[in-house]
Amino acid sequence: MTSLPGPLCAALFHHLPDGVFLIDPESSNILDCNAAALTQLGMMRDEVLNHSVLSLQKDVIGMDQWVSIAQAIRATDSFIFIGQHRHKTGAEVPVEVNTRAFFHQGCEYFLSIARDISQRLAIERDLHNRDTQLRYALTEASDGLWDWNLQTGQVTPGGLLAVTFTNKAAKEMLTRLSAMLPVNALDVHLQMADIPILDTAALAILGNDDLLLRLMRGRASQSQINDYVAWTLHTTCALGLKVINAGGANAFKSNARQFGLDDIVPDYGVSSRQILQTLQRATCELGVPHPVHVHCNNLGIPGNVDTALATMEAAQGLPMHLAHVQFYAYGNEGVRGFSSAAAQLLDGFRRHPNITMDVGQVLFGQTVTISGDVIAQYSRHGDASPNKWVMWDAECEGSGGVVPYGYRQTSFVNSLQWAIGLEMFLLAEDPGRVFFTTDHPNGAPFTCYPDLLRLLMDYEYGLACLERIHPDVVAMTLLKDLKKEFSLYEIAVMTRTAAANLLGLYDRGHLAPGAIADIAVYTCQDNKEAMFDRAALVFKNGRLVVRDGEVVEHIRGTAQMIYPSYNPGIKRTIKNHFDRFYSLSLENFTIKDLDFVQQDQERFVVHDCRS
Numbered sequence: 001m002t003s004l005p006g007p008l009c010a011a012l013f014h015h016l017p018d019g020v021f022l023i024d025p026e027s028s029n030i031l032d033c034n035a036a037a038l039t040q041l042g043m044m045r046d047e048v049l050n051h052s053v054l055s056l057q058k059d060v061i062g063m064d065q066w067v068s069i070a071q072a073i074r075a076t077d078s079f080i081f082i083g084q085h086r087h088k089t090g091a092e093v094p095v096e097v098n099t100r101a102f103f104h105q106g107c108e109y110f111l112s113i114a115r116d117i118s119q120r121l122a123i124e125r126d127l128h129n130r131d132t133q134l135r136y137a138l139t140e141a142s143d144g145l146w147d148w149n150l151q152t153g154q155v156t157p158g159g160l161l162a163v164t165f166t167n168k169a170a171k172e173m174l175t176r177l178s179a180m181l182p183v184n185a186l187d188v189h190l191q192m193a194d195i196p197i198l199d200t201a202a203l204a205i206l207g208n209d210d211l212l213l214r215l216m217r218g219r220a221s222q223s224q225i226n227d228y229v230a231w232t233l234h235t236t237c238a239l240g241l242k243v244i245n246a247g248g249a250n251a252f253k254s255n256a257r258q259f260g261l262d263d264i265v266p267d268y269g270v271s272s273r274q275i276l277q278t279l280q281r282a283t284c285e286l287g288v289p290h291p292v293h294v295h296c297n298n299l300g301i302p303g304n305v306d307t308a309l310a311t312m313e314a315a316q317g318l319p320m321h322l323a324h325v326q327f328y329a330y331g332n333e334g335v336r337g338f339s340s341a342a343a344q345l346l347d348g349f350r351r352h353p354n355i356t357m358d359v360g361q362v363l364f365g366q367t368v369t370i371s372g373d374v375i376a377q378y379s380r381h382g383d384a385s386p387n388k389w390v391m392w393d394a395e396c397e398g399s400g401g402v403v404p405y406g407y408r409q410t411s412f413v414n415s416l417q418w419a420i421g422l423e424m425f426l427l428a429e430d431p432g433r434v435f436f437t438t439d440h441p442n443g444a445p446f447t448c449y450p451d452l453l454r455l456l457m458d459y460e461y462g463l464a465c466l467e468r469i470h471p472d473v474v475a476m477t478l479l480k481d482l483k484k485e486f487s488l489y490e491i492a493v494m495t496r497t498a499a500a501n502l503l504g505l506y507d508r509g510h511l512a513p514g515a516i517a518d519i520a521v522y523t524c525q526d527n528k529e530a531m532f533d534r535a536a537l538v539f540k541n542g543r544l545v546v547r548d549g550e551v552v553e554h555i556r557g558t559a560q561m562i563y564p565s566y567n568p569g570i571k572r573t574i575k576n577h578f579d580r581f582y583s584l585s586l587e588n589f590t591i592k593d594l595d596f597v598q599q600d601q602e603r604f605v606v607h608d609c610r611s
Contacts, residue, residue: 016113023110025073025101028053028066031109040095040116042088058084058092059576061569068221073110074101076219082576085114094118121580179203179244179293179372181397183582183589185236189559193603197538197545199518201503201560203242203293204232205372207275208249208398211577213268222281223567229282230566231574237561237591237604239503240290241283242323244372245297246275249399252374259375261297261310272297273314284318286564287610289504291319291356296328299376303332305341309348312355321502324360324439326421340416340477342423350429356502360439361421361452362414368404369442377401396581407444415469417443419477425456426482431494435502454529456486504607505560517542558605 013020019037021030029052038045041056053060060066060083073079078100085093099112180188180202192200206212206229215225229241247265248256254266261273276294283292296311298304308328312320322328331341349355366385371377374391377400381389384403391401407414421443428434438444438452455462466479474480486494500509508516521537538546545553578586 019095019114019116021112021114023053023099023112025070025108025110028060028063028070030056037114040087040093040114041085047088056086057097058086059569059572061567065224065567065569068223070110072219072221072224073099076100079218081218081573082117082580084572084576094121179205179242180236180238181205181372181394182209182232182236183394183397185238186589186591189237189591192559193556195557196554197540197551197557199557199560199605201239202236203240203290204236204238205242205244205398206232206279207243207246208372210250210396210581211574212275212279213247213250213265213270214577216270216274216278217268222278222285224570224573225278226282226285227566227570228574229279230286230564231570233286233288233561234563234566235590237559239560239562239607240288240293241279242293242295243276243279244295244398245299245375246272246279248272248297248373248375249393252378252399253393257375257379258301259297261307261314263297276311277314277316280315280318280320288562288564289607289610290502291321293321293323295323295371295373299327299371299373300330300380302330302338304328304330305345308345312348312352315352315354317354319354319356322355322357324437324443325357326360326362326417326424326443327439329420329424334476336412336472338413338416340420340423342420342427343478346424346427349433356433356435358435358437358439359421359424360437360443361425362407362417363438363444363448363451364407364409364414364418365444365448366404366406367441367444368402370400370402371442372398372400374399374401377403380405395583396577409469412470412472415473416476418469419466419473419479422455422462423478423482425486426479426484431486431490432498432501434494435499436491436494450529450532453491453532454527457488457491457528459483459485503560504562506607556603559603560605560607562609563606564609 014034016034017036019040020034021037022032023029024031030048033045033048038048041048048056054062054066059081060069069079078098080096080098082094082096085095087093094117095114096117097112097114099110101108101110103109182204185202185204188202192202212225212228215228232238233241245259247263247268247270248259250265250268251259251263256263256266259272261276262271264271265275276292280292294311296304296307298307305328308322308325311322325345329340329342329345331339331344333339349357369377369380374393377389378391381391381401381403383405385406386404389401389403391399393399407418409415425434425436436449436452438446438448440446444452455465462479466474466477497509500506507514508518511519517539518541519537519539520535521539522531523536525531534549535546536548537544540555540557543553543555545551545555575586
């Protein structure tokens with residue numbers, strides 16, 4: 001290739017329409033710049049050369065942050081971020097900065113091209129203002145707005161696959177989740193505050209959000225991602241972090257209908273494994289007591305036990321909690337290509353003491369499946385019963401779906417799912433690492449817990465139920481040979497003590513001095529379903545609230561949360577992202593100065609992070 005002569009290169013440098021800066025990587029000092037950079041800043045050349053990135057760029061605060069940015073620049077061919085330059089007049093100039101590292105005569109330099117995006121942002125604000133009129137009409141309607149196709153039965157909120165544009169009445173039907181998208185945190189906490197007696201908590205969902213994926217694409221440092229995660233947990237008043245099919249919701253938007261652990265998210269260039277490991281590391285380094293709570297890839301697919309085992313390996317010895325593993329204990333053997341892999345999954349589980357998991361038991365009857373795994377939900381919308389289903393996309397955050405479903409004893413698949421969950425419970429050796437759930441409401445509503453407790457504590461009852469399921473499953477399952485019956489002590493460990501410890505709620509789950517007195521008292525009966533169906537006494541914080549199954553006093557519970565620390569400089573990055581891409585401002589989603597009936601300091605209980 002023929003090289004351009006020096007004078008021509010210099011002319012090109014000074015005539016480029018964007019600001020160009022030559023930067024010393026160690027000090028961040030400006031070594032040279034072009035004419036467009038001088039115009040952008042309103043300064044003379046000697047004035048600019050007296051500055052550094054730290055003094056010109058409002059979003060870079062202190063040498064520690066510069067060192068992290070420099071490492072990220074070196075790690076990629078092109079490091080891109082949105083920032084604010086300081087004009088000589090004191091005004092802020094919004095810029096999109098593209099930086100790369102290079103060596104010349106043995107010395108390292110950074111070359112930054114800064115494009116003034118003031119006009120682009122003005123156009124985006126104008127478009128936002130036009131959308132506001134439509135949004136007002138939709139959000140202030142007193143009734144739910146839905147598109148209902150009478151021929152197919154398909155229901156879509158507001159005619160759009162976006163929660164942002166559905167009105168209040170419709171949205172309230174969709175957000176009753178214990179795991180929450182950060183933009184829904186205010187709504188989630190307000191709804192949970194209406195639940196009497198029970199304490200509540202929520203896990204913030206990350207892993208499909210645009211800002212995280214942009215940070216990873218731009219090779220942001222782990223410390224910057226840690227700050228983003230900590231800010232999210234802090235701002236949403238969450239107790240921990242949940243990852244749902246990491247990257248899958250974004251891949252779905254690019255027409256992916258299956259997304260594995262090592263598949264790459266289109267447009268972002270990062271794999272599901274990289275997203276999961278990055279968020280797991282953030283959770284550990286921040287000292288969050290509850291391990292990252294993982295909904296794996298390939299939910300409900302025959303042969304997905306390999307995905308679950310690969311996810312355990314991906315944890316690299318760090319704590320990780322796998323959710324509703326019954327839906328991942330599937331083999332692909334037999335004439336139907338669908339079999340139990342519960343024993344195989346538990347063999348892998350025993351080799352990874354850093355892993356905990358909950359079962360997600362299926363029980364027969366009508367329920368509704370609600371999940372942020374839009375790939376899984378869309379794949380089963382054809383099985384909706386009744387035939388009414390919803391898929392939604394929350395802007396820049398993630399996606400999900402609601403599909404009603406009835407589990408039938410006459411179904412081979414449903415019968416095998418029921419058997420696989422029980423095999424998981426009965427083959428597991430440590431009730432302190434395997435937890436009691438139905439993945440409410442996806443496997444069954446929590447009102448079915450008494451039936452599940454009886455199945456675990458009464459072998460003969462289990463055999464009687466086994467006779468009523470699909471005969472091909474009876475021939476396949478190990479259940480008839482699993483004669484273990486859970487003791488009341490093991491049930492208490494699985495549902496109380498170990499669960500409290502896993503969540504970092506060390507003030508409950510035991511009766512030692514200093515514990516809160518949340519106590520349920522049952523009258524002993526041979527029929528464990530009847531026994532657990534109606535509590536004799538329930539004490540909340542030492543106060544009697546239930547007697548013989550009847551509520552005698554309504555008191556309000558509290559929301560459990562953590563406050564991990566973070567570098568406040570991350571807030572500018574987050575705010576810039578919201579201002580640029582969201583239809584509402586960041587302040588619309590924060591939880592502050594709210595009337596939760598109680599005062600805020602009484603509603604939220606802050607638990608310590610690990611040091």
